[in-house]
Amino acid sequence: NKAYDEAYQIGLQDGFKSAVDQRLKDINQAIDDFQVLVNSIHTIKTDLIYQNEAHIVSTIFRIAEKIAYGHIAENPDFVLPVIRQSIELAQADDEVTVLVSPEQIDFIENLKKLSGRDFDFLKNIRLEPSDKVMSGGCIVETNYGVIDAQVQTRVEKIWTELSQALPKIKKIAG
Template sequence: MRSSSNLLKIDSGSAGRTEVRSALATGAFPAIYRRTGGDSVDDSLVRARRMLDEARQDAERIVRDAREEAGRLLREARDEAEAIRSEAFRSGYDDGLSKAASDLSSEIEGLVNALRSARDAILAQKRDMMKAAEQELIELALEIASRIIRREIARDSSCVIEVIEDALRHTSGEGMITVRVAETDLERARGALPAFQKLLDGAHDLKILPDPRVEPGGCIVETQFGTVDARPARQFEQIRRSLGDVGGDAGNTPAG
């Protein structure tokens, strides 16, 4: 018997990538996802990805502007240093040149330290922005997908049959299997009992019961080896937890 978490095959990919679509298509909702053609979910994820790309571009612009400003300040410091040297030579005072060189060295050192601190602060801000943007993308994509899945369930109550079949495919062994469904899905689910038994090759005793914990379109499958929780709310929560750390590395781009 596989645990319910094994229903979710999630590929987070490289840093910053969020494969919500993959989780939906291969997780607890493959049948419902196929019913929608995936188009509505895909379009929504494209829009969400565009938002994240815009956030990345803003972060890159901040870093680029900071580098340009640092370069400008350094050029000004060098120009000022050259002016001090020229003035000292024109005055002909060795002590003036020595003092100018000392002052210049201290000034440049302070400027370099300030620029390094500014760069570190900007890069930290960029990482925070990217992490926040990635997490917002996850939440937005899941919210959109949740609405689409629930709308499809409400539109066609036969979805529960395919959800039950998907859950039963994750069972193994023999013995009693109890399928718990929403009261509104009970009659339809019991009507499909022969199809469920055929799916299991008759290796199980199967009963279907109403359960107030189960929302329409979902089910809980219980066996002696464990439980498959295919309630939509539960599955979306598992996807959310599984993807929750994806944004953690999103802003970890090397300093340039």
Template sequence: MSNIVKSNQTVIAEPFSIERSPEPEMAFNDYLPINHEAVLVPARQKANTILQEAETMVLAILAKAREDSRVMISEAKEAARLIEVAASEEAESARESALGQGYQEGLSRAALEMQAKMDQAREEKIRILEDAQRERLEIISTSEEVIVKIVLAVAKKVIDKEVMDNPDITKNIVSKIVEHLSDGEAFKIFLSPRDFEYLAEELARNQLSQSGGKLQIKSDSRIADGGCIIDTDLGIVDARLETRVMAVENALLEGVEREPVINE
């Protein structure tokens, strides 16, 4: 872990002591109050606007995909019907021609030709409908993938906005980790510089839960606000926001690929 994170900013819990560099990046007082309505209310309004715009976009994409698939199926059915009608008319014409000639051999030949043409028409009809159905499923599947990506992009914007205005999100994550510390167990939690400053203040005020374990928090400028990397005796846990969002995206996209589409 020493190759990953290099920082001289460290906070150790139990006892809660803080070592900081002589020139901290920013004091805690430089941040806006967490519950300041002038900040939180506009942020939530902006988040709601983004969600509404995304919902409208998603509904439009889904409606277009469904309409395109309906038109495609309708056109395929009409093409198959015309092929079947043409084959039937051609076969009937051949049969009437054979009857007009009055030859038994011609009649038998016409009957065979009529059956062959009808069979060919049915096969062509099935092929057209199957091709149309495959294209329909591709359209819907592609639309669902686009929708998932749009929703996740919007969700990430909302999360980023909430994290920016509310450092308590990271504090709550760290508090839950501390609660599960066992006696003598060592934890290192790497945070963004902003979250480090905030949690350093919390530790100084003894706001975080205490345990028999040893907790260190370190600052790492490569970690975005709201996320963290946890180094424990049992291994490393990547709890950065981008990692969690990516895991959700992969799970949702995998579900889109596997989930069967019900015919409408």
């Protein structure tokens, strides 16, 4: 009887130890599985941010573009610094023609009459209206070539530079 009780206790302890070991093994496996899940969620989050970064930058650029065009429409005198900078790139003793939008040529002529501002930078320049040029920009033609300072051209150049720097979106198998 005593041997039976001892054998029973040993069996009970072995069974308990075996059950605890199995349960610990199951818990450790569950923790490992959970860690894999957490890591994959982090990877998915990082991939989503990376893949949407190009879209986010594109959206911000488009918003800035709309704001810039709207700002030029509200403040037509913004074209003067653009014209001045473009002309400064051309040499003063050269034949220089500046193409501007028809609305801008009217604005500049009225501004010359009404403002009394310094327009010496235009003295050797021929201003011509052109339907090719959008309001807010200009095209400067010289003996040496053409300087395209249209807002659209500058915005496109900025976008080209930005888009080359954007991360490439990887294809997701699906």
